[in-house]
Amino acid sequence: MTAGEISDPTVRTASALDWLTEAAQVRENAGLHRVLAPRAADDAALNLASNDYLGLSSDPRVVAGAVEATTRWGAGATASRLVVGTTGAHTALEADLADFLGTESALVFSSGYLANVGVISSLMGRGDLIVSDGGAHASLIDGCRLSRARVVVTDRGDHRAVAEILAARTEARAMVVTDSVYSIDGAVAPVAELHDAARAHGAVLVVDEAHALGVRGRGGRGVVDELGLAGAADLVVTAVLSKSLGSQGGVVAASTAVRDHLVDRARSFIFDTGLAPGAVGAAAAALQVLRSEPTLPDRVRAAARRLADRCGAPVPDGAVVSVVIGEPADAVAVAAACRDRGVLVGCFRPPSVPPGTSRIRLTVRADLTDAEIDHVAQVLHDARAEVTGTPSRGER
Structure with a gap:
């Protein structure tokens, strides 16, 4: 190009956002790709992934x-x-x-x-x-x-x-x-x-x-x-x-x-x-x-304690029960296996948690029955055994 010439701005060797493809592949390889999964209004799955602690969103x-x-x-x-x-x-x-x-x-x-x-x-x-x-x-x-x-x-x-x-x-x-x-x-x-x-x-x-x-x-x-x-x-x-x-x-x-x-x-x-x-x-x-209904908080904490006990997880002070799985891909697979069995659970991966501590996050509600809590614990036990060969029940 000679002095005074102006490059054609329409000529590009690559898009300014081509790097996104490589970045997405890096996340995929690390087990950190995230997908939006719309809920159906009539989804019959037992939901322990929301933060609806008192069960009031549909009250x-x-x-x-x-x-x-x-x-x-x-x-x-x-x-x-x-x-x-x-x-x-x-x-x-x-x-x-x-x-x-x-x-x-x-x-x-x-x-x-x-x-x-x-x-x-x-x-x-x-x-x-x-x-x-x-x-x-x-x-x-x-x-x-x-x-x-x-x-x-x-x-x-x-x-x-x-x-x-x-x-x-x-x-x-x-x-x-x-x-x-x-x-x-x-x-x-x-x-x-x-x-x-x-x-x-x-x-x-x-x-x-x-x-x-x-x-x-x-x-x-x-x-x-x-x-x-x-x-x-x-x-x-x-x-x-x-x-x-x-x-x-x-x-x-x-x-x-x-x-x-x-x-x-x-x-x-x-x-x-x-x-x-x-x-x-x-x-x-x-x-x-x-x-x-001032006893609602007592009920949600009691449900969390029961679920933690059934899952062999640390007893929480709130409504969240956290079960560490380890690697991101394993945690995603356990969450998917739970979903296949009719239970929705949260899946936390880096950067939300430190590397190596990806986990299943269970959030209880005040309206959960003891039978439902026991069912969730069994589902998680079976899903984890299927994915990792390590059941969660009884672990401390």
């Missing part, structure tokens, strides 16, 4: 709440919450959630993911420090990244390391983030110790109660309530409406000052369409069911 009272709100307010919120996307249903739900969780105020987001991203990235910024528990959910991790603060990750549950990092910091402002119940295995984080460390060093603690709401605490109010920390000025609670409440959405429960700050500064709230009225109505109805 007639909850469905009626969704229908009523949709009929009154329409199918969608139609705009961001700051424009015309806030309805009376939104504010009523926020008041009810704040009262239930023991906080001054609450703010509903379109998802738990957006709630976590919003609260962390708006409260922290450049020149601040975030200490992130090693078991934190991806949404907490992404909130840390988007904040542009300095982030230090500790081993899961290592509250002593958290205290040491906070004590040695040079930043004026600091935050500690953790799940209250870890989503992988249902274990409870040392929330009280983390709060002590945060308070001693002038940091705020953000606790994600996604897997604790409806499962732990008085009547399902969560671990923070269980520890007597509800409403603490230096503690922010996040939770979801999509697990125990069987709906969709997320919430931040904290002081009024925190709520006001989020409304002004949280980009995942300001620039997102409001939660659909039907989801708001369903969550509100589910919360009323939980208030009226």
Whole structure:
């Protein structure tokens, strides 16, 4: 090509996205390819893969709440919450959630993911420090990244390391983030110790109660309530409406000052369409069911203990039973074998879990019978024996 000539932009030797084919093959070879598997409305399989801990997603009272709100307010919120996307249903739900969780105020987001991203990235910024528990959910991790603060990750549950990092910091402002119940295995984080460390060093603690709401605490109010920390000025609670409440959405429960700050500064709230009225109505109805049936959390934890015992798995503190298989391909095959036998189970692989610890994740519901639990354990036993030659029953 001579000087002054311009190359033809339409001539390409390869597509800019050709690398995707090779990347997909790498994932396939590692057993990390993922496939969407649509459920049929009339699927008769026993479902232990969802997070519908209290079995409320199809409860007639909850469905009626969704229908009523949709009929009154329409199918969608139609705009961001700051424009015309806030309805009376939104504010009523926020008041009810704040009262239930023991906080001054609450703010509903379109998802738990957006709630976590919003609260962390708006409260922290450049020149601040975030200490992130090693078991934190991806949404907490992404909130840390988007904040542009300095982030230090500790081993899961290592509250002593958290205290040491906070004590040695040079930043004026600091935050500690953790799940209250870890989503992988249902274990409870040392929330009280983390709060002590945060308070001693002038940091705020953000606790994600996604897997604790409806499962732990008085009547399902969560671990923070269980520890007597509800409403603490230096503690922010996040939770979801999509697990125990069987709906969709997320919430931040904290002081009024925190709520006001989020409304002004949280980009995942300001620039997102409001939660659909039907989801708001369903969550509100589910919360009323939980208030009226406070033994539901006890029932779901009892079911989890029974299933863990039958599967020879560690007894969880929440609703999740985790059975480690090992390699990703084996875990996928065990999950498929369970599905062939009429039981849906979760399959967790890297990066959700460390390499070599791919697992079957079983989530129980409060409405499971003892017979169904025993059946699930037998199915997993048979599926694992078929795939790996190693049964799960009786292992410790």
